[in-house]
Amino acid sequence: MISVPSLEEIQSLEEALHRPEIRRSREDVETLLAEGFVEFGASGSVYDRTTIIDLLAQESGTDEGELRTANYALKPISNDAVLLTYETERSYHDGSKRCVLRSSVWKYDGLKWQMFFHQGTVRS
Template identity: 85%
Template sequence: MPALTSLPNLAEIQSLEEALHRPETRRSREAVEALLAEGFVEFGASGNVYDRATIIDLLAQESGGDDGDLRTSNYALIPISNDAVLLTYETERSYRNGSKRRVLRSSVWKHDGLKWQMFFHQGTIRT
């Protein structure tokens, strides 16, 4: 694969990442398939490990119930090769009952020659 002439900027990768936060994207099998690379793996904040097919199926089945208000912050983008970047950030989800869940997140985005796709994601609950 030829080297990229330039790595993406933070706004480009952040936009792709945040698309996966939106219910309309999450419930669209086609949209999620386009965003997740073959071989994708997630280490979830739940402690479970998910492969690409499992994540696509789980997201397509989401009910869209009270998932709480999601806020993101502290985005950083670090190049890790000539065709991959590491995105790190934090999320905080506030629920109607007053509880909050804070998670540190990291994603590896890889360019396949045509587009950027998420290759790995990890969520770690922040206490």
């Protein structure tokens, strides 16, 4: 039986995907995202693993504004999977803000934890 990871461990993996230097590294993102990964984006679009890896690798280095995260919670959902939920708030240079509720399923592959599913829902 696999021991449940700590909130800090999974939060650290999740937050790695927030960092531009990780997001633009195809190798790093491939390590973090499981085969079969799917994302339901805050935009309403659905992305598969290959598409997300390609999109992140092409991101520009421009500053998109400050990202704040809060209210992390971790719940086991099976012997080898956990659900991470949290909120983000991005503040843009024009003074606008975008708040998103986020959830990620992290799955243990026998060696490491990888994100299997992610969803962002814009909060109005």
